[in-house]
Amino acid sequence: MKNDEKSKILDDEKNIVLDHDYDAIQELDHPLPSWWVMTFYGGIFFAIIYSVYFFFMGGFSIEKDFQEKMTKIKELRSEFASEGDFNLAFYQELLTDQVIAQGEEIYNINCIACHLENGKGGDIGPNLADNFWKNGDGSAESIYEIVYNGRLEAGMPPWADILQPEELYAVTAYVRSLRGVESEGAKGPEGQEYPVPADNE
Template sequence: MSNKVEDKVLDHDFDGIQEYDNPLPRWWLMLFYGCIAFAVVYIPYYHFGPGPLMQEEYAAEMEAANKALTAHAAEEAKQEAAAPKEDWSKFEQDQARVAAGKEVFATRCAACHLADGGGSVGPNLTDNHWKNGRGDMASLVKIIKKGVPGTAMVAWESQLSKDELINSAVFVRSLKGTKPAVAKAPEGDLVED
């Protein structure tokens, strides 16, 4: 320790224990007084003044995010309504598309749905039960394109060409009523054709 400051013993004594009068280091005192100065500004401004507290900031951010989300959903709905309705069902019976779709499905989808659509991570695609949509071409194309947010079913539109998208939907459509080797229990609502 520094010897520059002369050690001065305080003149009290507890059972023979004595202590020196050691001043606190300057940097420590600066921090200490700095904290006090900070608090003098901070507390009046945030707790009694115009500064927003954490909860208020959080509420404001949530409100802004909700607004943005609503606006985004409205925009999407508008776009969807404006887009010309394609009649996907015309592709349904196209055997070339079924075959091409089967290949896409085997490489991209089978990991979760099994090659015959029996289901594992993802639902069984051969039964009449659907968690999303109604199992018709329009529903299938939409689900495969956009995915199911918040689940393992991602949006495939950036990874598949338009034809691959349609073909995989055509293939899923062709699975209806087939008997997979291992069928996962039905999930979602029963949809009568």
């Protein structure tokens, strides 16, 4: 545990020991490793080249790059855009137990927080299983439209940009299938009473 021992010098270092001595610490004068010198100049070289490229040659610009990418995405989206119009034939063709099950999964991730399980309704979202409707008439078409556009004033966000077109149909199918399901603690009726439509058959 000695504190003042001079550094141990190896045989091949005897020629490069400097006469520095700080609290018994000595210093060698090894030349700079050549690979390090290359990285050092390489880094500076890159900085200069990239700066010239950026400042004087119209190099990569985040804003320009964004505009180009966004244009492409917009084209893509307009190609696949679902119009927001409900296609009953497409819906009925899609209507299988499997799709309803898929809709239930989507519901349980996105909708259950406000409308609770089995659409029994909660503090924010109305009951989706009874015959009373605040918005629309409870038909698949009107459910689809509300999911698609949302009802911001009532706290319901639009889902058109978040869910895929088929997912919108699937969750509509699931909600539509809840009609008549009775749950404990279900929320009372809100809005007008509508008869069960025949669109789910």
